[in-house]
Amino acid sequence: MDRRATTQGRLASLLIAPALIILAIVIGYPVVNAIFMAFQHDSGLDPATGLFVAGGSAGFANFTHWLAQECVATGGGKVPCAPGNLGAQFWSAFGTTFFFAIVTVILETLFGFWMALIMARTFRGRSLLRAAVLVPWAIPTAVTAKLWFFIFSFQGIANKLFGLSILWTGSEVPARTAIIVADVWKTTPFMALLILAGLQIIPEEVYEAARVDGASAWQRFTQITLPLVKPALMVAILFRSLDALRMFDLPWIMTQGSNGTTTLSILVVQQIRQGFHSAAALSTITFVVIFLVAFIFVRFLGANAVDSATAATGGRKK
Template identity: 60%
Template sequence: MSSTSGVATGEFAQGKPPLNPSGKRASLHDGSGRRAAVLIAPTLILLAIVILYPVVSAVSQSFTKDAGLDPTTGMFVEGGFAGVSNYKLWLLQDCGSGAFSCPPGTLGSQFWTATGVTFLFTVVAVSLETVLGFVFALVMHRNFKGRAILRASVLVPWAIPTAVTAKLWYFIFAYDGIANKVLGTNILWTGEGWPPKAAIIIADTWKTAPFMALLILAGLQVIDGSVYEASKMDGAGAWQRFRYITLPLVRPALIVAVLFRTLDTLRMYDLPKILTNGAGDTSTLSMLVVDQVRTGFNAASALSTLTFLIVFAVAFVFIKFLGANVTEQRAPKTKKAV
């Protein structure tokens, strides 16, 4: 009895399933696997309906022509297989020798302009949010009286709905609003040029910097305080502790926070839509998709597919090359001894 238990325990420690009372190894074919499949099936079916079907449907429709009037003949044309023509409308329509030579007003020009604006918002806003979020997290991580009140107040902007935030900043950036009165300027923040872009970046940073602070604070709280005490005893200064202890240990949480915010900003729609309504070349890819739905649904499907591929490519770069650990870590495989 004891030898059997010892063998089972040893094999279980080696990663092998233990022996059942009949002397056979437990497997997924003894009923447990079927029960697990039955329990997981409703979730998988729901995910397939909510996520998989819309993605497959959008990709399928992107290869179909939009039914409507032919601009050359004036005759009604039924939809049919279009190949990659819908994608060419956005990538190469009237672009001549390249994407950067698209005449203004064409679909190709709108796509590349919206792509550049979307990446501009993403790079600048996420960078500012990361720096401010890190500062907020370091402050909230300290022990002082009223820390709980400070943490709650910092999270208020993030808790406000985006539509309310956009309308709030719309009044702040009005021509006779608070921003111009405080700065002593007469800037048209929702007009042309750089002001509308700056207004969107400021509003987005104000709203989502607390989200970054919350995720970074979670990473700071798992750092053992004894590490800092030991570094102080070794004579490490504040900058050395921050550079060689805080940054390396908080890096996993920081990268995941930046990944989440990057993907969220790439899909930005409601804030620029309400704040500027696309004025001053502030239309993002998501805004362009919604506007295109009103004129051609299948062409909009092609644009949404392109947007999905861009977001997927950015996420792949983060996970593959920048070390964003959002998947389970597995122990490295070891070779069996011969």
């Protein structure tokens, strides 16, 4: 048995080796190169001398001018940042990104759970309902953003339907509201389907036994459904949170990042026009932030797909 398992393990390694090599080339090399660029200066004119200066080692200067609100002049000198620029932009985008992530994930989890509970029931037309739920998720994000851009335009459906005269992209609160509505509409089906998968592995016999014991619907939900669906729920929240922290398409197409809607991803793209090395530092910071969020979810909140699969199989190893 051990020899057979060893042979199967070697065969599995050989089969997945090409995929791992491709991933290392497509993903690993750009990530390593971006980190290397983050520690280099951009070449250009030195403001102090007016002479062209080639890039070189910058140490942590590209990082500190984002985090500590310092500007890095060409050649390594530091000059004070104007108010609202660079470091201030980073912390503003940081707050905006986490605001969108927290609000959208909470709303999508609540609506997704509600939709999953409905789709888990047995009724005529259930298959049609599940297929219809996929429609917003199937639409490309760029198309969704443009659709809601027209809905929230001054002459759009939203204003006419509710009798309003709001320029939705003209100030911070309406612009953020429009982006949140669009994102929740598109991504709630994703959460619903992942939660539905967790609901379907709960044996019906457990609910029958609870009914026989006189448990109310609320008791069955809090004592059976929530604990048993928690692994799938936490994995769904993890995936959606990481996706929300990388949000770019919706705010960029709907508002161009104006009026308090600039996320970290948008800021990285904008910074690329100013200097690749500074943008590389910003993208590295963004990567570290998202990695820490993922680590917290997996380590402390139980969003571990491997452990969830083991729990679903009763702790048996295959």
